[in-house]
Each structure stands twice: as C-alpha cells, then as structure tokens.
Amino acid sequence: MTRKAKIIGIGSYLPQEIISNDDLSKTLDTSDEWIVSRSGIKRRHKAAEGEATSDLAVSAAKAALADAGVSANDIDMIIVSTTTPDLTFPATAALVQQKLGISHGAAFDVQAVCSGFIYGLSVASAMIESGQARRALLIGAETMTRLLDWSDRATAVLFGDGGGAVVLEETELAAADEPHIVGSYLRSDGNLKDLLYVDGGPSTTGTTGKLRMQGREVYRHAVGNIAEAINSLLAQHDLTVADIDWFVPHQANKRIIDGVAKRIGLPSEKTVVTIQDHANTSAASIPLALHELVKSGRVSSGDLIMLEAMGGGLTWGANLIRWA
C-alpha cells in the first residue's frame, strides 16, 4: 500500500458580468471574427467592483466542499494558485481561510501564473503523500481583468476572471487503477520572462502593473513545451497517449490546444474546450474545464485525465489523474 492523494470534490465559480467580443469591439479596434478565429474566445466574465480573487476562490471552494461532502473544518491545508492576489500579503489562501471560518491547518499561495493549478496540484499531492496534510483544498482563482491594459487590443481580448477548486484526500493505494493523482511534471525557464509578464510590483515600481505579452513568441514556445511535458510525464509512468481518456488543457488559446492535441496524436473528442465561455482565466482555467467535464457526466471512475499548462515565467507542466 502506498499513500497517495485523490480528488474527492470539485467546484467552480464565474462572476455574473459577461463581456462579449462585440462589447469589446465598441471600445477597441477589434472584432468578434478576429478574436474567435485567433483564439476561440467568444465571451469572458468580469468580477464586480469590490469582488476580489478571494471571493471567487471562496465561492469555488464552497462548491467543491459541498461536492466532496466535507466541511471547511475537515480541511488541514489551503493552497490558492493565483497571480492576482487580493493584497501583496498575506496570501490569498489566508484570506480564504478566514472567509471559510477556520483557524487550523496551513494556508499559502502558489505563483506560477497560467501553470498555477498544475504546480498547485503537484504541491498538494506531495504534501499529502509526505503526511504533512490529510485533506487539502486546492483553488485556482484569478481576477485577470484587473491586470489588463484595456487600450491594448492584443491582450485585453484574451483574458477573464473565474475560480475553480478541488478537495484532495489521502488514500492508501492498493491497485494502480484506483483513483489518485498519478504524477506531475513541472518546468520553468526564467530566461523567457520578457515574453509574458506584468510591468509592476512592490519591490520595483511600487505599483501593481499591467500585463505585457509578446503573443506570437509565447505561441511559438507553447506547443513544443507542452507536448514535451505530456510525453515526459507519460513516459515516467510507463503510459502512452493511447492511455489518456480525457485531455483537460489550460484554456489559453484554442489554436494552442488543437496544436498540442495534433502534436501528441490525441483525438479531438477526448479534448475538453471551454475557452469560448470564459477566455484565459490563468490558474482557474483547468479546474473550470475539469468541472465542465465532470458535470457533463462523460468521465467514469478510473479514467485517466491529463492536465497541462504553460504561462508566464515561462512555466509549464502537466499532471496525470486517475479519476475518482
């Protein structure tokens, strides 16, 4: 028997306000046709004034706790993956802990931008496997619209706000096909930081800053890096692409998703695409897409799910899940 982590609940939350491509074309020199054909995005959600990342996180967390049938009191570790924290400190996870009304256990943030959920799932499952946590709440939540330069059509059309969460629990694994987090593969290359970054921070400008991106260059690195992560992770576990039942990619760009699926030889009917409804929500996009898959009723116990992402840093990586 080996101690592993398994997912026992999932939830998500999207803010009420929806901004369509046509809405954006009223203030920007863009069009629905350009945005859909370049990215697959049709609409995005925007957090209300006064609605912070921790609020999106708590809504997603409460849904995940209800789905798992456990209460916040049963959680001993909260990890929030975010690049849009409420405050410079404390961690958004600490604010979530307070809003969930608990004071035990540990709470901290993981910052890996769009790869945040991939990194967070790796950390959460390692914490459980090493006995430092028994039941963890992992949340990806973002208010990306607050980082946007709304006069820059090349970035303003691509991002949105949202949150997604999973509850993880320790399990004693008797057989490889039982539900568990199979493994993770994490990479970064800080030499590529200028391709996608925010031009502010507490120790430099003293401001929050705005998102800056060399879109074509990011695109150029995405397919190769992500395919490398997926193939490396599969090889580590003596699995092949044919073993993947569901592919739940970070929802950054439909063309990147299709490019990765084609590169690794995965059929489109196994690929989950939700980008049309919420644009790129950074660390929230994978749990949002995973929740859509689960809600659709298409995923069965024992199914093998591949998650992947690439984002600012650059960071990239993948997780493999044997579903509950």
Ligand code: ACO
């Ligand atoms: N509407 C209309 N025209 C636009 C817009 C817009 N919103 N944005 C840019 N353009 C114009 C440009 O000005 C340019 O015009 P020009 O030829 O007259 O100079 C033209 O469209 C082409 O611009 P490119 O940037 O070369 O367009 P490209 O085909 O590369 O598509 C895009 C841009 C969608 C950003 C693409 O490069 C991309 O998806 N890159 C990946 C970026 C990404 O997904 N980042 C998310 C975070 S990282 C991650 O998670 C992977």
